[in-house]
Amino acid sequence: MKERWDRVLCYALLAIIAAPFLTMYVGFFLRAFGERMYLGILPKEFGFSNFRFLWEPIAWGLEQTTVWAALGNTLAFAITSGLVVTCICMLAGYALSRIEFRGKNFFLVLQLFLHAVPGQVLLIAVFFLLFYVKLLHKVPGVALARASLEIPLGIWMAKGFFDGIPWDVERSAMVDGCTRFQVWYRIFLPLVKPGIAAVFIWGFLFAWHDFIYAYTLLPGRVKLLSTLIQSLVATEVIDYGYLAALSLLYMLPPLLLFVFLQRALLRVPVFGGKGV
């Protein structure tokens, strides 16, 4: 009997905590699919008119754009960032997990420190950096800058996955004739597939969600979904249904990624824990 009450209490507490979020999500869906609103929150009928941006151009200042262009830009931006983070973190994670070198611990602590630095602090420096290397206002350049913010923690994540592979496996491979690089490429990478997925999502997601870098460093013609949504908010009359529908589209890719890769993500080692 007591156990049952414990459980009831447990769920009650969870319900209270979840309520505000659930309310927001429900409101969000109602708005996206609601046609005419009653009292501003209750839809009178449902339909897809809020999703008209899928086939109509979107007004943007005096010009027009389409959601597909923004979606394409955002995908390019996030995938580039994800790939950069994955490549660098997988190499660095292996080195930090397996190779002894001077200053290794300092480097690891430095990564944590760097992770603690907020990206906004670096905006001005990044602006000039990109300007001098002629990558400013370009998706690859800004994606590179955005990726660099997620690399520190990504390295720790990757290292955790590599740490989980026994030394004997590495030694076996080396006796069998592998160079260090071949060990990494032929034995370790296939073994840390969940790690690769996790690190890629890490880089992808933060770029996908990014606003401040895109807003500051990608003005002008290159619109991402985040900056597009912002520009709709900044107009005089806000069509909330339209905004909700667009936001739903914005939310979809990360959601799908999570659904497909949740098993990999559940194995993300948390600092020193074991993956694989």
Next chain:
Amino acid sequence: MQVTLNQLSKHFGPVKAVDALSLEIAEGEFMALLGPSGCGKTTTLLTVAGFYKPTSGEVRFDGRVVNELPPRKRNIGMVFQSYALYPHMDAFANIEFPLKLQKVPKAQRVQRIRELAELLQISELLDRKPGQLSGGQQQRVALARALAKRPGLLLLDEPLSNLDAKLRISMRAELKSLQKELGITTVFVTHDQVEAMTMADRIAVLNQGKLQQVGGTNELYYSPQNLFVAGFIGTPPMNMFEALLEVREEGAWLKSEFLEVRLPGRISPPQAGPVVVGIRPEDLTVTQGEGVPAEVYVAEPMGRDTLLTLRVGKAVFKAFAPPDFLPEPGTEVNLGFRWEKLHLFDRETGRRLQYGN
């Protein structure tokens, strides 16, 4: 391949894991590195394999110094305690991997894998992943992988430790006959003296990074060169007690708190002073007649015989008695020594004193 370790040392900071180890391993020899955990045997093996660079000294393969050679260029095969199969490849791909890296053509690879699979009786398992294999099967696959590129030297790091007791005994015989059949120089690391004694041609006993003695099983057993080897080799271990050696006109006398006896054999060179006396349990007899009075502490029937733990003064002795002799604790018995089988060690240096006729 002939392997020479010349004054090999490997230090980790202040720790001398291997300390000035010199060892010759002949072509085709089965050499065991035996010692308690932390004695440096695995470090030695990993240095021979090329994972550790020696702090000083040399590793020579067929006379050539290989200190700087990476593992992949040493032409060695290795089996690990954990087998370390690649979990994402099936058994076939595991065995094929070293051959692929050597760019052996496909047809030859398949041919070689077939041969090995037959030799190790794993033909039916080739399409399984390591996770679907039992420990014994994994070990066979690991062995096949190690042998695939016909290495000149086979290194085995505690390969039997993860097997159950029964399988271990059968694998012992199998490994030994396989090694002889292939005639491959093999270095085998183990902490299990029975494994080393039964399988190896010679055993190198290590303790605290230092080589204690190298020799065949009987050599180590019947003439251990120092106290460590004497105490380490043999189950149950050798009985030891402290005594004083005196040289009198008529010969050498041994004096301890419970005995005073003239030794039948000679000690060369003649020597007097504090010694440690060792005698193996099987060289003691439990008699009703003459001997050193002792008290039974525990009697453990073992089927073939009874293992007695006896107290003589403060000293404890292990001795064997016939299986039907099962005395109650506290029973008074007499302990007979086979004096010619004594082992004498200098108490200070721990070295063996030559003793015999």
